[in-house]
Amino acid sequence: MADNELTEENIKAILKEVESGAELSELCRKYDITPSELHLWKLKYGEPEPGEAVAKTDPALRIMRWTAAALLAIGLGLWLWSGYYLIGGPTGPPMAETTGKIVTSERVRLTGEQGTVKYEYKIAYDYKVDDKQYTSQRIRFGPTSAKDYEELKVGREVKVFYDKRQPGVAVLEREIPPDVFEPFRLGFYWLGAAFVVGCLAWWYGDKLVES
Secondary structure: OOHHHOOHHHHHHHHHHHHOOOOHHHHHHHHOOOHHHHHHHHHHHOOOOHHHHHHHHOHHHHHHHHHHHHHHHHHHHHHHHHHHHHOOOOOOOOEEEEEEEEEEEEEEEEEOOOOOEEEEEEEEEEEEEOOEEEEEOOOOOOOOOHHHHHHOOOOOEEEEEEEOOOOOOEEOOOOOOHHHHHHHHHHHHHHHHHHHHHHHHHHHHHHHHHO
């Protein structure tokens, strides 16, 4: 019997024969169907187990699944935003490269109110873009360190990365800026939370099916 000749009532009757313990191979020969068709019919027309029916309607399980999906979407969104920035999105600076020279390299001693001593490092470099000279003191997107002072002496040639739209904005080390790295880091937390909630939903749903 061809599949398109079977009505819904015929299919449900065949499924009842399966539930009563009839041999699958015998039923397949009798109705000219395949085991895979029987499986699909059971998913579509068969009565769910009591635990499965409860799992489909349990409000706590629905909340956990929706929460996991929301956390996953937020985490992926943060990652996509950071990636879009780095490849030169609307807010991402398209960087270009040129050569510059260190013109200032100083260490300034600062004494606090209680006699504490700390040092501040001032390093500046000149570079040219389209025959126009610029000066910048930014080494990276973070503070200047003692190591920078030791390595970047006056007269040393350096590689400069500057913003094509604002050539006066430049760095010597092109790293991920904090406003990009922070969403990327937060994305890990959101995705981790989605994984935990998803595992809890799977465990809770499994317990409902077994009950």
